[in-house]
Amino acid sequence: MKTYTFYVSGTHCASCKIFIEDTLNEQIGIDRASVDLKRETVSIDTTLDESQHRLAEILTEKIHHNGYSLSVEKKAGEKKDNGVIWQALPIGLAFLALFFLVQKSGVLNLGIGGQTTPVTSFIIGLIASVSSCLAIVGGLVLSLSAKVSQDNVSDIKTFVLFHIGRLVSFAALGGVLGAFGKAVGINFTLTSILGLLASIVMLLLGLNLVGVFVKNKIALPSGFFNFFRRIEHKTLTPLILGFATFFLPCGFTQSMQVSALGSGSFMSGLFLMLAFAIGTLPILALLSFGSASFAHGKHAPLFFKSAGVVVIGLGLFALLAGLAGLGIINPLFSI
Amino acid sequence: MNKIVSIILATVLVIGIGIVFFGQLKNNPGLNGVQTAQNVEIRDGVQYVTINARGGYSPKVSTAQANIPTKLVVKTNETYDCSAALVIRSIGYQKILPQTGEEIIDLGSPQSGTLQGLCSMGMYNFKINFN
Numbered sequence: 001m002k003t004y005t006f007y008v009s010g011t012h013c014a015s016c017k018i019f020i021e022d023t024l025n026e027q028i029g030i031d032r033a034s035v036d037l038k039r040e041t042v043s044i045d046t047t048l049d050e051s052q053h054r055l056a057e058i059l060t061e062k063i064h065h066n067g068y069s070l071s072v073e074k075k076a077g078e079k080k081d082n083g084v085i086w087q088a089l090p091i092g093l094a095f096l097a098l099f100f101l102v103q104k105s106g107v108l109n110l111g112i113g114g115q116t117t118p119v120t121s122f123i124i125g126l127i128a129s130v131s132s133c134l135a136i137v138g139g140l141v142l143s144l145s146a147k148v149s150q151d152n153v154s155d156i157k158t159f160v161l162f163h164i165g166r167l168v169s170f171a172a173l174g175g176v177l178g179a180f181g182k183a184v185g186i187n188f189t190l191t192s193i194l195g196l197l198a199s200i201v202m203l204l205l206g207l208n209l210v211g212v213f214v215k216n217k218i219a220l221p222s223g224f225f226n227f228f229r230r231i232e233h234k235t236l237t238p239l240i241l242g243f244a245t246f247f248l249p250c251g252f253t254q255s256m257q258v259s260a261l262g263s264g265s266f267m268s269g270l271f272l273m274l275a276f277a278i279g280t281l282p283i284l285a286l287l288s289f290g291s292a293s294f295a296h297g298k299h300a301p302l303f304f305k306s307a308g309v310v311v312i313g314l315g316l317f318a319l320l321a322g323l324a325g326l327g328i329i330n331p332l333f334s335i
Numbered sequence: 336m337n338k339i340v341s342i343i344l345a346t347v348l349v350i351g352i353g354i355v356f357f358g359q360l361k362n363n364p365g366l367n368g369v370q371t372a373q374n375v376e377i378r379d380g381v382q383y384v385t386i387n388a389r390g391g392y393s394p395k396v397s398t399a400q401a402n403i404p405t406k407l408v409v410k411t412n413e414t415y416d417c418s419a420a421l422v423i424r425s426i427g428y429q430k431i432l433p434q435t436g437e438e439i440i441d442l443g444s445p446q447s448g449t450l451q452g453l454c455s456m457g458m459y460n461f462k463i464n465f466n
Binding site for chain 1: 355415416429455458460
């Protein structure tokens with residue numbers, strides 16, 4: 001009988017202790033597993049003859065589905081985290097300041113003369129992707145991408161599916177709008193509510209990326225994150241999310257939807273919305289694939305926290321604006 | 336990076352963002368005092384309040400007379416942004432305006448008070464004070 005102590009990561013709630021202890025105690029050859037939440041350690045008695053490193057691997061396999069992992073040494077990354085937030089905060093805020101300054105400057109209110117053609121809607125898409133729409137659509141893409149990369153799911157595949165879902169749904173729904181015209185109305189209140197949901201997701205993910213939930217051991221959202229962890233493995237999820245971005249509140253999208261409505265045929269509506277979606281693609285693709293490459297680089301902790309700050313800022317902006325849009329609160333600002 | 340430097344930087348940036356958001360509110364009354372005269376006019380007993388919608392609404396605050404027939408004219412000129420998606424909650428109005436054109440909205444004879452218009456995402460707004 002030997003006694004080992006491992007460091008455990010991912011313990012964010014009191015019930016984690018019970019869960020880990022129960023799971024480990026079920027394993028053959030493991031006795032008396034006990035978790036020390038404060039020190040983030042697990043000690044076990046074992047009759048197995050494996051090395052401590054091998055044991056950490058074996059046991060991690062049993063509990064990593066639930067977001068925990070065991071290691072022999074304390075993970076180096078987590079020690080440095082406290083310092084990183086102080087670098088991430090100004091970086092994130094600088095991005096936010098730049099973003100809002102660009103909005104305020106009016107640079108984006110370019111005039112594009114004449115009728116809306118696929119070419120103009122492509123250009124409008126380019127503008128839209130750096131406009132205030134970025135606060136919702138881009139913020140959501142950034143937060144989801146960073147979270148997916150952080151959890152180390154096959155992120156590239158997920159992003160490709162997301163963008164495909166987005167392009168296909170814009171083309172298809174654009175075609176539907178063109179073909180059926182006024183019969184299909186897109187409800188303002190519905191899009192506003194979707195926008196609110198998106199901003200809440202952004203806030204939660206942003207706080208998670210910054211590490212607030214880890215540090216303060218807030219137990220409440222663990223259900224949310226477990227749910228999230230489960231759905232992000234599915235192939236269909238990124239496709240559906242891409243589809244849903246069609247309905248997110250964005251003035252440019254809505255304005256293009258009206259153009260598609262008025263275009264009068266399936267094909268013209270399809271090309272209008274597809275060209276618009278392709279126009280928004282470069283920035284959104286940069287956000288998601290950029291996240292992936294940062295996430296696997298050595299500045300990953302800094303990237304996640306900076307992205308978290310940006311996402312919280314955009315989420316707050318979208319939330320307050322969305323509540324004002326629904327008439328629940330008075331508008332606090334006008335950019 | 337030093338922690339103190341970083342806190343100072345962060346504070347400066349927060350103040351900067353604050354100015355972007357709220358700085359304008361203070362300037363508004365003076366600015367609109369000038370514009371009000373131009374965007375409200377009475378023709379044939381009907382009061383027309385004109386608002387330009389593109390990259391936001393201007394003027395942001397207008398003052399008009401209460402209790403006379405009033406029409407709100409919202410002008411769009413190659414407006415693709417959110418300001419084309421107009422919502423006026425108090426009269427239950429919501430519509431995505433044509434990209435270029437004039438939308439005339441009948442307000443009836445508004446009582447004294449404030450009428451507020453927003454874009455559907457909520458980041459742009461305008462107010463008309465009826466006295």
